Amino acid sequence: MSVDRLLFPRPDTDRVSVERVPVGETCPHCASTHVARYPVANHLGPRMVVKCQDCFTHLSVTRPAPEDHWPAWRSPTRDWAPSRLG
Ligand SMILES: [Zn+2]
Numbered sequence: 001m002s003v004d005r006l007l008f009p010r011p012d013t014d015r016v017s018v019e020r021v022p023v024g025e026t027c028p029h030c031a032s033t034h035v036a037r038y039p040v041a042n043h044l045g046p047r048m049v050v051k052c053q054d055c056f057t058h059l060s061v062t063r064p065a066p067e068d069h070w071p072a073w074r075s076p077t078r079d080w081a082p083s084r085l086g
Contacts, residue, residue, distance in 0.1 A: 037049070
């Protein structure tokens with residue numbers, strides 16, 4: 001956790017989007033090689049997904065690692081051990 005997770009500049013573009021990083025895998029459903037990894041916010045909370053971009057089949061859904069910087073507004077105390085009071 002660093003300060004850049006807490007203070008980030010105002011976006012300088014008209015639209016804000018996430019980068020969909022190609023992972024070089026093949027979709028097991030449609031055999032497409034257009035598979036990408038990117039952050040999402042779904043009913044489980046913030047997650048990193050690897051999805052086929054042609055048929056949207058999920059190849060994996062994982063919790064974000066610190067290097068994923070997702071979500072950007074994550075609490076600075078998130079990684080702290082809980083106290084006996086909870
Ligand atoms: Zn597919």
